[in-house]
Amino acid sequence: MSAPVLTTSSGSPIDNNLNSMTAGVNGPILIQDFTLIDKLAHFDRERIPERVVHAKGAGAHGYFEVPSSDVPKWCKAKFLNKVGKRTPIFTRFSTVGGEKGSSDSERDPRGFAVKFYTEEGNFDMVGNNTPVFFIRDPSKFPDFIHTQKRNPQTNCKDPNMFWDFLGQTPESTHQVSILFSDRGTPKSYRHMHGFSSHTLKFVNAQGKPYWVKLHFTSETGIQNYTAEEAAKMSMNDPDSATRDLFETIAKGGEPAWKVSIQLMEFEDALKYRFNPFDVTKIWSHKDYPLIQIGRMVLNRNPENYFAEVEQAAFSPSHMVPGIEPSPDKMLQGRLFSYPDTHRHRLGVNYQQIPVNCPFAVKGGVKNYQRDGFMAVNGNGGKGPNYQPNSFGGPEPHPEFAQHKFDVSGFAARQPYNHPNDDFVQPGDLYRLMSEDAKSRFVSNLVGHMSGVTIKEIQVRAVSNFYKADKDLGARLCKGLGIDVNDVIKFAARSNL
Numbered sequence: 128m129s130a131p132v133l134t135t136s137s138g139s140p141i142d143n144n145l146n147s148m149t150a151g152v153n154g155p156i157l158i159q160d161f162t163l164i165d166k167l168a169h170f171d172r173e174r175i176p177e178r179v180v181h182a183k184g185a186g187a188h189g190y191f192e193v194p195s196s197d198v199p200k201w202c203k204a205k206f207l208n209k210v211g212k213r214t215p216i217f218t219r220f221s222t223v224g225g226e227k228g229s230s231d232s233e234r235d236p237r238g239f240a241v242k243f244y245t246e247e248g249n250f251d252m253v254g255n256n257t258p259v260f261f262i263r264d265p266s267k268f269p270d271f272i273h274t275q276k277r278n279p280q281t282n283c284k285d286p287n288m289f290w291d292f293l294g295q296t297p298e299s300t301h302q303v304s305i306l307f308s309d310r311g312t313p314k315s316y317r318h319m320h321g322f323s324s325h326t327l328k329f330v331n332a333q334g335k336p337y338w339v340k341l342h343f344t345s346e347t348g349i350q351n352y353t354a355e356e357a358a359k360m361s362m363n364d365p366d367s368a369t370r371d372l373f374e375t376i377a378k379g380g381e382p383a384w385k386v387s388i389q390l391m392e393f394e395d396a397l398k399y400r401f402n403p404f405d406v407t408k409i410w411s412h413k414d415y416p417l418i419q420i421g422r423m424v425l426n427r428n429p430e431n432y433f434a435e436v437e438q439a440a441f442s443p444s445h446m447v448p449g450i451e452p453s454p455d456k457m458l459q460g461r462l463f464s465y466p467d468t469h470r471h472r473l474g475v476n477y478q479q480i481p482v483n484c485p486f487a488v489k490g491g492v493k494n495y496q497r498d499g500f501m502a503v504n505g506n507g508g509k510g511p512n513y514q515p516n517s518f519g520g521p522e523p524h525p526e527f528a529q530h531k532f533d534v535s536g537f538a539a540r541q542p543y544n545h546p547n548d549d550f551v552q553p554g555d556l557y558r559l560m561s562e563d564a565k566s567r568f569v570s571n572l573v574g575h576m577s578g579v580t581i582k583e584i585q586v587r588a589v590s591n592f593y594k595a596d597k598d599l600g601a602r603l604c605k606g607l608g609i610d611v612n613d614v615i616k617f618a619a620r621s622n623l
């Protein structure tokens with residue numbers, strides 16, 4: 128079979144791909160050599176900005192299936208409305224702090240983002256492999272992320288920056304405890320759970336609202352590396368999780384997760400002993416047990432990494448009727464931040480890129496947005512570009528109004544005021560660990576904190592763990608050579 132003819136980007140056949148066109152054998156290159164200029168100019172523009180966080184990732188296609196008929200009792204979203212109904216999905220897993228070339232085995236939370244291509248538009252679940260987060264106000268996010276990136280002068284990762292910020296951010300103690308436990312270094316993307324972390328609102332067909340948290344439970348089960356194994360894997364194969372996902376699916380494996388909710392009656396939110404919208408807290412499974420609503424299966428690798436994985440654009444604000452935001456302040460900040468960063472990274476028409484396009488919507492997207500870079504889907508054709516109009520253009524329908532809710536109080540910068548102890552849950556987590564797991568946890572923390580060169584930063588950071596559990600605080604002091612009395616004094620004085 129003869130090979131297809133190579134063409135320029137304008138489709139014109141190319142005679143020779145090895146020699147540029149010169150004036151004479153040794154002469155300069157001619158500007159009329161479009162074949163060369165087309166090739167070089169495109170190459171010069173190959174890189175798009177990498178994601179400011181979660182830059183290193185891997186993705187796969189699959190489906191979501193509804194196993195139970197109960198879900199419509201709580202949520203009217205059509206993709207949940209029938210037993211056996213299948214919705215196509217695309218999932219991207221990632222590390223958070225490292226650059227695009229960083230190692231998959233670094234100690235870091237893992238991103239767990241799922242795009243559901245539903246008939247009512249795309250629903251994106253943009254979660255992590257941890258049920259909580261480091262902070263609970265979006266105004267802290269850029270500062271927090273800067274502490275995980277490179278020092279502005281040395282261009283190196285800097286434990287002083289990391290622990291300086293976290294020591295002064297007591298609400299981070301819970302997530303930091305998960306991060307430095309065995310779960311901070313998952314063996315692969317298949318061997319970890321996923322969580323919405325945030326509370327979302329479900330609304331049923333009668334307009335009744337519920338609060339929910341989403342859980343994706345790995346059917347393979349959780350498996351983690353020890354710190355030593357993770358460090359070894361970083362050297363041997365920095366792409367280990369990416370490779371594992373691709374090869375598993377290429378060999379016919381179908382990584383799967385059970386999808387469940389924790390369900391809270393709307394009115395219970397004010398009564399619960401933790402603020403249910405504070406993303407640094409979990410809801411106890413005893414109070415709110417998991418209820419299965421689906422199963423997620425990954426069964427198809429991307430054909431092209433850049434087209435499908437690098438250009439994937441998830442946003443917590445991509446919701447469908449029946450799924451709405453909660454007042455979680457972090458979630459509220461994220462509703463803005465993701466489409467904003469996509470407009471910067473991919474352009475204003477990022478939803479027209481095939482992996483992001485809500486292709487399951489019958490008749491496609493219909494609105495009056497026009498033009499902008501890369502308007503490639505026909506741009507509304509000859510239809511009207513304003514509303515209201517007299518030419519049969521799409522119109523809003525009041526039946527899609529979101530659930531109405533009361534708000535009251537002063538507009539001001541105010542912290543969460545619910546009874547909000549930041550140390551109970553991380554303390555409980557520590558006390559639940561086996562003795563071996565405790566030792567690894569302490570050793571992981573001591574290993575990282577040993578890089579801190581300023582004693583006050585160490586003492587302040589340890590005081591948060593001391594407040595979570597005295598034994599944990601004392602063991603950290605011992606490992607770091609700190610006098611526990613300094614920590615006790617600091618903990619009493621700081622009242623952080």
Ligand code: HEM
Nearest residue numbers: 178181219238239240254255260265268324460461464468
């Ligand atoms: C106010 C807090 C937050 C802000 C402002 C924020 C912002 C961002 C930004 C700008 C990106 C890059 C997106 C891109 O370029 O495609 C990103 C990615 C991501 N974030 Fe956040 N983030 C926040 C909190 C969180 C939380 C709490 C979670 C999990 C519960 C989370 C999970 C993710 C995931 C999974 C990705 C990667 C999505 C992908 O695979 O493309 N983020 N975030």
